[in-house]
Amino acid sequence: MKFKIDTDTWFIFCLIFFGILSIFIFLYVYIPYSTRKRNTKRRNNRISRKLENFERVEKKYIQHKIIDLESKNEQLKVTLKEDITKIINSKQDADFEAFFSNFEKLYPDFKTSIYQIAPNLTSNELKLSAFLRLNLSSKEISNLLNITPESVNKARYRLRKKLYLSANEDLSTFILKI
Incomplete structure (x- = not known):
């Protein structure tokens, strides 16, 4: 039996073959590309969530630190006020020493910065x-x-x-x- 295929049929078969081949090539390229794109999106989302969590934790830490420092500051201010009232009431130099030790805790860089301006x-x-x-x-x-x-x-x-x-x-x- 002899198969004779005319040129029109041959052309249609070639078109179908190249169409299927181009679909396979497209899928071969598109599937890994879309997978990489999805994975990159997931990674970016994961990184952004971690950054948001880190920023949230850092803000909480800073807020706790600020609250702690403010409470210490208030305690030192109360202590300074108590020292001032002791100085007023007793007029002793020992009270001045306690006052200045608390003052330096409240303003630690004051003495050095004023001595930088006027050392004498x-x-x-x-x-x-x-x-x-x-x-x-x-x-x-x-x-x-x-x-x-x-x-x-x-x-x-x-x-x-x-x-x-x-x-x-x-x-x-x-x-x-x-």
């Missing part, structure tokens, strides 16, 4: 600047140091000169910024 400060000027850092008035400082308010104003003037402040700058705001 005396202990009385350092006390004055600490009281100004606590935003006390001249009258309150005079009661604490057992001197007159005029003496406090003169000491403020001398401190202003040692800190090289101009006439426009306020000493209290400058010390609060330190």
Whole structure:
């Protein structure tokens, strides 16, 4: 038996063969591409969830740390207020030492930063600047140091000169910024 295929049938078979071959080639390329794309999307989602969890945990940690530091700060402020009242009531130098140890816990870099600005400060000027850092008035400082308010104003003037402040700058705001 002889099969004779005319050119039209041959052309149709070739078209079907190449069509099926192109479908297989397309699937051979498309399936791994879509799998890689899906896996990449999953990985990116997993990474973004991990980053969100990390940021959430970090925010909680920072909030807990801030709350802890604020409570310690409040305790130190209460301790400073108690020390100030002890100083007012007893007028002893030992109370000043306790006050300044608590002051340095509350403002740890204050002493070093003020000595960087003016390295030749005396202990009385350092006390004055600490009281100004606590935003006390001249009258309150005079009661604490057992001197007159005029003496406090003169000491403020001398401190202003040692800190090289101009006439426009306020000493209290400058010390609060330190």
